[in-house]
Amino acid sequence: MQQHKRNRIPTYAAAAAAAAAVAVAGVLFVGTLLTSATPRTINVVAGKNLYAPQNLGNINSGDTITWANNSVHDVTSARIPAGATPWSSPIQVGASTFSRTFTVPGNYRFYCSIHSTDTVANATTQSPSEMVGQFTVL
Numbered sequence: 486m487q488q489h490k491r492n493r494i495p496t497y498a499a500a501a502a503a504a505a506a507v508a509v510a511g512v513l514f515v516g517t518l519l520t521s522a523t524p525r526t527i528n529v530v531a532g533k534n535l536y537a538p539q540n541l542g543n544i545n546s547g548d549t550i551t552w553a554n555n556s557v558h559d560v561t562s563a564r565i566p567a568g569a570t571p572w573s574s575p576i577q578v579g580a581s582t583f584s585r586t587f588t589v590p591g592n593y594r595f596y597c598s599i600h601s602t603d604t605v606a607n608a609t610t611q612s613p614s615e616m617v618g619q620f621t622v623l
């Protein structure tokens with residue numbers, strides 16, 4: 486009986502050590518996945534009273550959006566996720582850019598305060614003829 490118990494103790498210890506190793510490996514693996522995406526820059530043209538594209542789709546946390554102005558516009562946040570910081574660019578005249586990096590997950594709506602409104606930006610389906618846009622940070 487004593488011999489039987491002695492043989493079992495190392496087995497449990499080995500199983501516990503293996504489980505711990507798997508847990509650590511899992512954390513390292515997930516950590517690698519979360520940090521491995523190379524930040525990108527997504528370009529939006531602010532042109533003839535429209536943003537193009539209007540819907541940027543999904544972007545990754547850490548990506549930067551650059552709005553390239555070629556008229557007289559700004560870029561102002563409408564509805565944004567809880568915990569995200571609202572923004573309002575200066576009014577841009579002529580060729581200039583405005584950039585922001587986004588890290589809080591969720592759907593962001595934005596608009597030009599000269600040519601549209603936050604209400605229009607927050608519409609479930611944004612009008613393609615309005616100077617509003619959106620994207621979702623994953």
Ligand SMILES: [Cu+2]
Pocket residue numbers: 534557558559597598599600616
């Ligand atoms: Cu505008």
